[in-house]
Amino acid sequence: MKALKQLIRFGWEQALSCLFPVVIFASLAITQIIPLPFLPRYDWLLIICVLMQLWMVRSGLETRDELKVITLFHLIGLALELFKVHMGSWSYPEEGYSKIFGVPLYSGFMYASVASYLCQAWRRLKVELVKWPPYFAVVPLAAAIYLNFFTHHYSVDIRWWLSGLVIIVFWRTWVIYEVNGTRYRMPLALSFVLIGFFIWIAENIATFFGAWTYPNQTDAWSIVHLGKVSSWLLLVIVSFLIVATLKQVKEQSPTKAETGELFLG
Template structure:
């Protein structure tokens, strides 16, 4: 084979690799989009009800009805299992509890009227947390997720509890989120997430996946506040971007969400508990 033939062969191989990589990227993006079906409905509903006011009921109550119907349809159609519905319901309660406390402390507010409110917090707000759980459950199943070098339960459960409690206690005591970040890195330093795209398995450091999901939720938070899902004090008179520092809060919340889903999957025997 002469030099020209060798160059042509290498170019064909390179082209094939690039085409394969692009195909995998598109496939991965499609699976991610399907996993985000519930969050997409949340954002579309926020935008629709902001731009086109609906009659009879306040906007917050229409959002609750839309999200309940969406949840019912996903289970009815088989897009979501009953076990996943239990996880999502748990996250709704966890999120609603956090919302009630944060609104009471003045961290943000829901200024619009609504019949279905608890202590100033509309019931639909819990679905925004539930949508994160829905994404995790959907992506876990669609991408055939496995966890490698998962830490022992005695490290995972107290860490998740400490992260969640810090959202409450930092109002009365020091904010230890950066200490918690350090513990997350230590506990999950050797942990990997593996996932499958079109028959090929890939892997990613688990801590990196936390950061990426938290960052994209921060972007989603900017969209949500733009459409009036809730309101920070600095957005009272005009919308402004959510401070970049909120990414840290979302990363920690994602970690709690991920740990709960992972532990429930482990109880159900639905992820490969690889310690090697």
């Protein structure tokens, strides 16, 4: 009975942490079913995302520091979108005043919503990390993962090598989180896989409601290839590494940060 109660509470905390992504998915569904007047759909989505972001900060659901992190992810995601759309990986076929080189500006908020989830869950579940690797391992690995999203179009795709490096670098790292005052832990690599899988499910929902379109979905919607889980897994890893590193810089003293042996709050 206690296990069920803890599971329900954990699910509730996760749901609260997903508030921004839920609003995005709901907006995608509503604007797909009910056309809004005066502006194209992509522009309404941008307005909704901006208003939601402002409300979350004004209401205290997100701090100004978290807003800075989320803004960084918006820029990182938008850069990736511009490149991927240019390369034909996916497209945004609808019209919109807020499109730049074929990419609607609301798309950056989809990446920002991942950062919002990480920041919210980190605070609500009082996440701590044990045996966090040093900067010289984490920062180049995060940069290499992100750059591979671009470079694999021109050279060898090394995502599986990078996935192997993630396992090696974070082999001894654990995530500790709290539910109803009880502390739990899991290997960090397992948490990456779980988050990546659920984002893949969210991606299927998003493409179903026309957030973007893959080449095989041009004529009719079809399930996103399971291989995309690896892409989302690596994107989650980059997101997590950036959030964790920024928190370490802000909250740890230089001496503690160098050891990588203490907890991150």
